[in-house]
């Protein structure tokens with residue numbers, strides 16, 4: 001019998017990692033070594049199940065999956081939209097829920113309503129551009145930042161931001177508010193296009209098990 005090849009998973013390192021591992025545990029996929037917070041190891045193997053896991057920066061997950069270095073990835077919908085890679089999005093895992101929003105001081109609401117040429121600071125230039133240009137047909141100046149986005153309107157770098165809102169506490173503590181909602185977000189499973197064909201049975205079985213464990217309909 002032909003030996004089964006390893007299925008490789010790329011998992012986002014940050015906020016989603018813990019829940020992703022907990023979800024896999026529910027369907028009997030464990031990787032104890034990976035849970036060691038002190039480890040500097042980057043890749044983990046489950047010999048029995050013929051699975052490999054690695055942790056990567058969120059925005060790199062779709063890249064690994066597109067090139068086939070990973071068969072499967074778990075990453076936020078925001079990252080999938082921003083990276084726009086050729087990959088299949090196969091499952092909404094239902095955790096990591098948050099919203100992509102246009103935020104700012106309440107005075108900026110009027111600037112949005114009057115379609116003024118405003119500055120928009122964001123870590124997500126593609127999502128921001130799509131929202132303002134294709135959905136709202138508003139010309140804006142997009143300024144790319146890499147973090148602490150809420151600072152931008154406070155220090156006068158931009159009139160608004162496009163950023164993730166979860167509890168809303170970062171906005172509240174900085175005197176900002178949600179002005180418009182761009183889209184809801186959650187963690188997704190993505191699959192390499194060739195792997196989907198070559199490993200169809202294993203991957204669809206995995207999707208079925210995850211759906212059952214997470215009580216996802218359909």
Ligand SMILES: Nc1ncnc2c1ncn2[C@@H]1O[C@H](COP(=O)(O)OP(=O)(O)OP(=O)(O)O)[C@@H](O)[C@H]1O
Nearest residue numbers: 014015016058059076077078079096097098164166
């Ligand atoms: N409050 C939140 N802030 C940011 N992301 C959140 C939040 N709640 C859920 N998420 C989801 O979790 C994913 C991972 O978030 P995380 O902050 O760990 O990664 P990142 O923003 O890509 O990394 P980094 O903070 O290292 O730049 C996001 O892409 C998003 O889908």
Ligand SMILES: O=P(O)(O)OC[C@H]1O[C@H](OP(=O)(O)OP(=O)(O)O)[C@H](O)[C@@H]1O
Nearest residue numbers: 147148149163164165166167168169170
């Ligand atoms: O609505 P909340 O629950 O307050 O969460 C939203 C905040 O969390 C994220 O920032 P993160 O902590 O990832 O830091 P960063 O801004 O440096 O990316 C996001 O960019 C918001 O700033």
